[in-house]
Amino acid sequence: MDLDRDKLLWIYRRMRQIREFENRLHEDFAAGLIPGFVHLYAGEEAIAVGVCAHLDDDDFITSTHRGHGHCIAKGVEINGMMAEIRGKASGCCKGKGGSMHIADVDRGMLGANGIVGGGPPLACGAGLSGRIRGSRQATACFFGDGGSNQGTTAESLNLAAVWKLPVVFICENNRYAETTSTDYSIGGPDIAGRGTAFGMPGIVVDGQDVFAVYEAAGEAFRRARDGEGPTLLECQTYRYFGHFEGDEIKYRTRDEEAHYRERDCLENFRSVVLDGELLEAEELDAIDREAETAIVDAVAFAESSPLPDPAECLNDVYVAY
Amino acid sequence: MPLIGIIPNPSSGKDIRRLVVDADGIDNQHKAKIVRRVLRGIAATADVAATTVAVMPEMADIRRRALDGLELPFPVDVLDTPCHGLAEDSLAAARALADRGAAAIVVLGGDGTHRMVAKGSRDVPLVPISTGTNNVWPRRNEGTLAGMAAALVADVRVPLEVACRQTPRLDVLRDGQPIDLALVDVAACDIPVPGARAIWDVTRIHQLVLSMAQPGVLGLSAIGGSLPPPPGGDRRGLALEIGPGGQEVMAPIAPGLVVPVAIRNVRWLEPDETVSITFRPGTLALDGERETAIGSNDDLAIRLNKNGPTMVDVDRTLELAADSGEFIMPCRSPA
Numbered sequence: 001m002d003l004d005r006d007k008l009l010w011i012y013r014r015m016r017q018i019r020e021f022e023n024r025l026h027e028d029f030a031a032g033l034i035p036g037f038v039h040l041y042a043g044e045e046a047i048a049v050g051v052c053a054h055l056d057d058d059d060f061i062t063s064t065h066r067g068h069g070h071c072i073a074k075g076v077e078i079n080g081m082m083a084e085i086r087g088k089a090s091g092c093c094k095g096k097g098g099s100m101h102i103a104d105v106d107r108g109m110l111g112a113n114g115i116v117g118g119g120p121p122l123a124c125g126a127g128l129s130g131r132i133r134g135s136r137q138a139t140a141c142f143f144g145d146g147g148s149n150q151g152t153t154a155e156s157l158n159l160a161a162v163w164k165l166p167v168v169f170i171c172e173n174n175r176y177a178e179t180t181s182t183d184y185s186i187g188g189p190d191i192a193g194r195g196t197a198f199g200m201p202g203i204v205v206d207g208q209d210v211f212a213v214y215e216a217a218g219e220a221f222r223r224a225r226d227g228e229g230p231t232l233l234e235c236q237t238y239r240y241f242g243h244f245e246g247d248e249i250k251y252r253t254r255d256e257e258a259h260y261r262e263r264d265c266l267e268n269f270r271s272v273v274l275d276g277e278l279l280e281a282e283e284l285d286a287i288d289r290e291a292e293t294a295i296v297d298a299v300a301f302a303e304s305s306p307l308p309d310p311a312e313c314l315n316d317v318y319v320a321y
Numbered sequence: 322m323p324l325i326g327i328i329p330n331p332s333s334g335k336d337i338r339r340l341v342v343d344a345d346g347i348d349n350q351h352k353a354k355i356v357r358r359v360l361r362g363i364a365a366t367a368d369v370a371a372t373t374v375a376v377m378p379e380m381a382d383i384r385r386r387a388l389d390g391l392e393l394p395f396p397v398d399v400l401d402t403p404c405h406g407l408a409e410d411s412l413a414a415a416r417a418l419a420d421r422g423a424a425a426i427v428v429l430g431g432d433g434t435h436r437m438v439a440k441g442s443r444d445v446p447l448v449p450i451s452t453g454t455n456n457v458w459p460r461r462n463e464g465t466l467a468g469m470a471a472a473l474v475a476d477v478r479v480p481l482e483v484a485c486r487q488t489p490r491l492d493v494l495r496d497g498q499p500i501d502l503a504l505v506d507v508a509a510c511d512i513p514v515p516g517a518r519a520i521w522d523v524t525r526i527h528q529l530v531l532s533m534a535q536p537g538v539l540g541l542s543a544i545g546g547s548l549p550p551p552p553g554g555d556r557r558g559l560a561l562e563i564g565p566g567g568q569e570v571m572a573p574i575a576p577g578l579v580v581p582v583a584i585r586n587v588r589w590l591e592p593d594e595t596v597s598i599t600f601r602p603g604t605l606a607l608d609g610e611r612e613t614a615i616g617s618n619d620d621l622a623i624r625l626n627k628n629g630p631t632m633v634d635v636d637r638t639l640e641l642a643a644d645s646g647e648f649i650m651p652c653r654s655p656a
Contacts, residue, residue, distance in 0.1 A: 001512055001513075001514070001516050001517070002512075002513070003513065003514070183382060188348065188349075188350050189331065189348065189349030189350055189353065189381035189382065189383065189386060190335075190348045190349050190350070190381070192335055192346070192348075193335075193346060193348030193349070193350070195346070196346045196348070201339040201340050201346065202335075202339070202346060203335050203336060203337060203339045203340060203346070204332055204335040204336070205337075205517070209515075209516070211514045211515065211516035211517075212515075212516050212517050212518070214516065215337065215516040215517035216337050216340065216517050219337060219340040219341055220340060223340060231340060236380075236406055259405055272514050272515070272614070273514075275613075275614040275616065276513050276514055276602065276604075276614040276616075277602055277614075277616060277617060278513060278514075
């Protein structure tokens with residue numbers, strides 16, 4: 001594995017943007033400024049960024065209800081995302097989708113998804129399209145430990161293996177499906193082990209370490225693009241906030257939360273690149289400030305944007321009324 | 322009251338080498354079955370009225386799965402040690418078992434797991450069961466037999482000086498002070514970060530220090546194992562400079578991966594001999610896993626230490642027990 005300076009800076013910038021974006025939403029939701037539900041990705045940034053670092057605009061991703069990190073990592077504009085979450089006409093789905101339906105097809109982002117386990121079938125379709133057209137496009141399919149137990153996910157893993165689709169399945173195992181611990185909800189002890197059962201390699205990855213994710217995802221996408229078929233990556237991680245904003249988080253301990261915050265992916269990145277003499281602290285500090293400014297600007301953009309015109313309500317939907 | 326520890330690493334056998342070489346995936350249901358067989362082996366062999374077993378807590382809850390429906394004549398406790406899904410969990414469990422005076426520790430993992438256990442187990446005999454990717458230090462022991470051997474050692478029903486053997490280790494020194502250890506190999510490589518940790522591309526390795534260089538093993542130590550022994554035939558520790566300019570050997574360095582390796586220089590090591598890490602910058606890999614950065618000003622060295630962890634030889638233990646009639650029914654009840 002090799003990482004040049006530009007890639008390292010890109011990784012840190014995207015992770016920091018996600019963290020700032022989510023922290024701001026956490027504050028704004030508490031202040032009553034956000035319509036609808038939001039599910040925040042803070043703590044899991046290393047996964048989206050380590051995976052999407054291998055993708056171009058013409059590669060695809062499918063996402064989850066916790067999709068802001070996937071969007072930012074895939075290059076969706078932050079201003080459009082913030083406006084979308086605020087329900088404004090300048091949002092990337094014209095303010096009609098909100099947090100759980102952000103999509104940007106031009107960036108290969110096929111949509112956040114309010115249906116748990118809704119992404120994997122879409123990922124198979126995207127993978128098949130690339131296969132039929134003979135492209136080297138690959139698809140990243142994000143889902144959670146809760147999604148791993150859905151029938152749609154099992155069917156998709158099987159189909160992808162049967163057709164050797166260029167799909168990388170990324171299970172973000174943050175240990176809780178809403179409020180239910182994986183201790184209660186995973187019959188076999190391994191999610192990664194299910195890959196072998198379906199006929200693809202499945203491995204466990206430290207989801208708090210962007211370098212571990214980056215390296216594993218790189219090999220998985222190489223396999224996908226070379227026609228070797230799908231891969232299952234179980235990235236073990238933790239979400240800093242509740243399942244949704246407003247969740248009282250009675251199902252986990254403060255000690256457990258503190259432990260994961262001690263293994264923060266941004267702090268881990270800093271220590272690795274500084275110990276390895278790969279980047280300077282001043283460069284990282286500058287990115288921190290840049291990300292803070294970008295989020296302030298995004299909020300200002302969203303707040304100054306108009307609400308959608310009610311006359312637009314039935315436009316851009318699949319069924320004509 | 323003999324205490325037998327069990328440390329099952331839920332993360333062993335699941336790393337990136339399932340993607341880049343032909344390594345098997347080893348799932349935790351498999352490990353739960355092994356632990357169940359270990360417990361049955363202990364139950365059949367130990368002085369059960371006096372025995373206690375304690376298991377490391379871990380995310381996959383292998384203990385609970387192993388005990389499902391199993392009635393045992395001794396308690397199987399959970400250690401009160403951290404359960405964070407990190408390698409350090411194994412270290413903490415080993416340390417706690419050593420503090421409690423454990424008579425033996427059964428370990429499920431590969432070289433990396435056994436390294437972490439050895440950092441905390443002090444002189445407690447280890448019963449290794451290989452569930453890793455590269456398994457040079459841990460042998461391919463079957464769970465039932467490993468449990469029986471652990472019980473025989475814990476009850477001192479075999480001569481420990483014959484059933485167990487002390488293995489060497491490699492001390493990692495920074496500025497002359499020990500900061501870490503490896504059981505089998507230390508590699509200085511030019512991969513800039515620990516990342517996915519494993520090493521499978523030998524062209525990235527520049528220095529390699531081995532505590533043992535036996536043929537018939539899989540991993541970086543196989544590079545040394547592919548060389549003829551030194552005069553006298555004693556395959557002891559070895560320091561290699563990797564790169565063109567010398568000889569080339571064929572070595573099985575990972576599952577399904579047998580590759581040519583260029584060796585520029587070979588130096589057999591005596592106990593307590595030290596090798597300076599001159600390659601930099603990069604990372605230092607311990608027992609095949611990239612661990613720490615090698616900074617441009619770091620003064621790092623590796624010392625061969627003959628006082629490494631004690632390993633229970635399962636085959637030898639069972640043979641000794643059989644030779645002394647330990648298995649003649651009715652089984653002799655220990656005093």
